[in-house]
Amino acid sequence: MIHNTDFLLRSLNLRKEDIVDYVLDLNNNFCLITLAQIHHTCPYCHSSCRSKGYYTKSCHISMDVITTLIVKLRIKRLMCTKCHKTFASHTPVFPRQSKLSFHTIYKIMHLLKQPNETFASVGNIVGIPESTVIRIFDRYCSSSPVIFPSVICIDEFYTKNNDYHSKYACIFYDFLNRKIIDILPDRKKTYLMQYLSKIDSRILDTVEYISIDMYKPYLDISKHFFRHAKVAVDAFHVIQQLQQCIYGIRNRILKHYLPNTHEYYLLKQWHSLLIERNEFLFTLPGKYNKRFKMILNRQQLLDKLLNIHTDLRGAYTVYHLYMDFNQYNY
Ligand SMILES: [Zn+2]
Known part of the structure; x- marks a missing residue:
């Protein structure tokens, strides 16, 4: 039993002090865990908080090749005593605003390494849609460094990607060679800054011209990161x-x-x-x-x-x- 519990906690990215109580029913492959409260101050105004009960979130853990354990986590819901906003206690089991646990994400990435697996087959194994497997792959797989040509376009297109709370994906486009340089799931300034700050400034300095629409964050990031580039608004948006x-x-x-x-x-x-x-x-x-x-x-x-x-x-x-x-x- 102790062995099972340790394995379970490790799989869930939890320490013993992170949980208040748990019930493990191996006969029915079920586990109920009550998590301890981690956040003590309001993330909006940093005032103190009071409990507003629990909510439940589920995930699946593979105990061995054939046994999958259904884990229900009781997570504290908190309310700020000053601004009265409610929020969930932070948990190390799930990434922020994700329904999939770190364990499941790790499993997906591990399965995708196998040469005989596809996005669809991994989706079937884990029990999630193929499109979600693709999104996880795009999010957690680091690709080869991006090369920027001398003339680039920055634009966006509508997407139903929920992971980033952004309705629009951002596209970097090679204007002269008519090729896509990179597609990012979010066009918000903070995300773009994060993305560009990881690229060597010597690569960014080779860009001479940037064509954008009139979305202000594109202008801001262009001026900040592409120090030698001239920024132009594309003809479509000028017209x-x-x-x-x-x-x-x-x-x-x-x-x-x-x-x-x-x-x-x-x-x-x-x-x-x-x-x-x-x-x-x-x-x-x-x-x-x-x-x-x-x-x-x-x-x-x-x-x-x-x-x-x-x-x-x-x-x-x-x-x-x-x-x-x-x-x-x-
Ligand atoms: Zn508050």
């Missing part, structure tokens, strides 16, 4: 921003006109002409316009639209200057 500005100006001007006016009609019905890219606009044939009771082509309608306000003409000019600059690659 998006310019279009938003044009429509903002159009909406502001629209408020000054009543719905029965020509100006209101043009701003409401023909605003898409402001961002239309068509160098042959003026050569297009006209159509009879009921509002103006005459034949008008799109260029003539655009001219009427731009004559409404100088701000609109100014915004239109800036937008198309930028679009020309991109298109013709001066």
Whole structure:
């Protein structure tokens, strides 16, 4: 029995003083452990805490090749006496915000070393989905050092990865060779700083240009870690921003006109002409316009639209200057 208990505690990453009480039922492969309270102060305001009972978390421990023990852990729930926030007592059994114990994670990583095992087969052995095995592998397997080229892009994409509480994964991209450099599960500044601080600064110093969207942490980390690089906002986001500005100006001007006016009609019905890219606009044939009771082509309608306000003409000019600059690659 003592041997079993020692093995169990070792597997759970626990010391004897970490537990208050335990019940081990080997006939039913079941164990109930009550954990001692470890956190004594509030993690938010560092005030004292009081107990708010226990909650239960389960994990599986392989005792031998065929026996798996179901372990239920009773973990203290605490409440701050000052800010009244509740939180769980820290436990060495699980990594923070993880449902899988260190024991299970170690088992997964150990199994993945076997050449005949796949993500799916390990998932079957441990009893978890293949996607979770892949996430564990990505998180705990250290890969070869990353090499950064001279021009990189930093961007994000939506992901359902729950491990990092981030809706977006971050991608580093080699702009000239069109290759992915690395994909990170989190795009938050603290995570990116942690990641980049592990890379040799001599590698980061070789980067000359960085293209980002307008997400501020990308700018912050670029300035901090890529000391010799020039940072640029990518064209897609510049265009998006310019279009938003044009429509903002159009909406502001629209408020000054009543719905029965020509100006209101043009701003409401023909605003898409402001961002239309068509160098042959003026050569297009006209159509009879009921509002103006005459034949008008799109260029003539655009001219009427731009004559409404100088701000609109100014915004239109800036937008198309930028679009020309991109298109013709001066
Ligand atoms: Zn507190």
